[in-house]
Amino acid sequence: MVVSITKENINNYSDEFINKSFFINELNNNPFAKVLFLFENNSIIGYLYYSDIYDRVEINQIEIKKKYRKQGKGNYLLNKLLKAEKKDVTLEVKETNYPAIKLYEKNGFLKKAIRKNYYGEINGILYEKKYIPQKTSNELGD
Numbered sequence: 001m002v003v004s005i006t007k008e009n010i011n012n013y014s015d016e017f018i019n020k021s022f023f024i025n026e027l028n029n030n031p032f033a034k035v036l037f038l039f040e041n042n043s044i045i046g047y048l049y050y051s052d053i054y055d056r057v058e059i060n061q062i063e064i065k066k067k068y069r070k071q072g073k074g075n076y077l078l079n080k081l082l083k084a085e086k087k088d089v090t091l092e093v094k095e096t097n098y099p100a101i102k103l104y105e106k107n108g109f110l111k112k113a114i115r116k117n118y119y120g121e122i123n124g125i126l127y128e129k130k131y132i133p134q135k136t137s138n139e140l141g142d
């Protein structure tokens with residue numbers, strides 16, 4: 001189950017996996033901040049923290065608890081975001097973060113730029129996924 005977390009409901013949730021005070025601070029002080037929590041058996045096993053900035057979304061972090069990785073959960077959570085926010089999505093990832101790069105490329109994110117030494121000695125890759133509205137079945141093309 002994925003729950004959209006707000007400053008009004010975050011106090012209902014607690015888990016040692018998340019840095020709750022960080023999210024409370026972001027949700028209260030950053031008007032663009034949004035958070036999704038992924039639950040399994042009443043525990044938070046993943047989160048996706050992003051910025052909803054007018055006509056686009058920037059993924060700041062997606063994380064799945066270690067023992068739940070490589071089971072499709074990151075993919076599931078990312079797709080919840082893509083369905084919820086019908087906008088272009090950008091993100092920055094370390095060029096050494098192979099699992100994350102695979103996750104993004106599998107979901108149609110395209111490399112837009114390499115940012116040299118963005119993370120100390122490690123380059124950052126700027127990825128983008130353009131939102132393409134789906135045609136409804138009775139809508140005719142040109």
Ligand SMILES: CC(C)(COP(=O)(O)OP(=O)(O)OC[C@H]1O[C@@H](n2cnc3c(N)ncnc32)[C@H](O)[C@@H]1OP(=O)(O)O)[C@@H](O)C(=O)NCCC(=O)NCCS
Pocket residue numbers: 061062063064065068069070071072073074075076092093094097098099100102103104106
């Ligand atoms: C990146 C992360 C969220 C992926 O979550 P996950 O639940 O393990 O990912 P999924 O199981 O949904 O895998 C989705 C795809 O990513 C790829 N992938 C995920 N982990 C991988 C790994 N260790 N090695 C290679 N590919 C991997 C696969 O292509 C997979 O698709 P497939 O199963 O069809 O081959 C997780 O590794 C994580 O929490 N990493 C630490 C935090 C982090 O680095 N976040 C990204 C910051 S930009």
